[in-house]
Amino acid sequence: DQQVKQNSPSLSVQEGRISILNCDYTNSMFDYFLWYKKYPAEGPTFLISISSIKDKNEDGRFTVFLNKSAKHLSLHIVPSQPGDSAVYFCAASGSMYSGGGADGLTFGKGTHLIIQP
């Protein structure tokens, strides 16, 4: 059973608008969450993270929101740019310092974001 779920396989957004990518998790032991971005034929690259003690973390055009009671997080990109077109993976960990411990990071299936000109 998937512990990290990204229910939208793809999302199309017009350039300049806000992109909102959603992620749900089921394991209440997760306390650190990350977003990775992946271009074709490349490995994922770290984008932004949030600890469970926070409900928001912002870095430039990227903001991650965490709703612990709903076990839901979202990534907002504003304004969206053509270079943002990629697959975005949500990932969760049992601890910021453990690399997820013996279980590593638990990833969702990804959402393919397409920014239209």
Added chain:
Amino acid sequence: GAGVSQSPSNKVTEKGKDVELRCDPISGHTALYWYRQRLGQGLEFLIYFQGNSAPDKSGLPSDRFSAERTGESVSTLTIQRTQQEDSAVYLCASSLVRSANEQFFGPGTRLTVL
């Protein structure tokens, strides 16, 4: 400096053959991770190394899978008697310390088992 590199980038093999996948982490990174991504799936954690030791191998899918790391550097993931379900992209990541958000990924090895 150079990022994480993996070789080969693509590997096509016949069912039943053994394959060896290589990962060169970023120099000085003590932690190394292997993940697998099957078509349409998320990344599946396989194993991690702290130095040359793998404390927990329970994430490996079967006993046909093994991994080792030497010199706190290069790691190899070996799959014996490959099966079609082993077809996937195998990704390696490394981090300076055992930290969740500082994992740097390589480009992956795409394995196809015919």
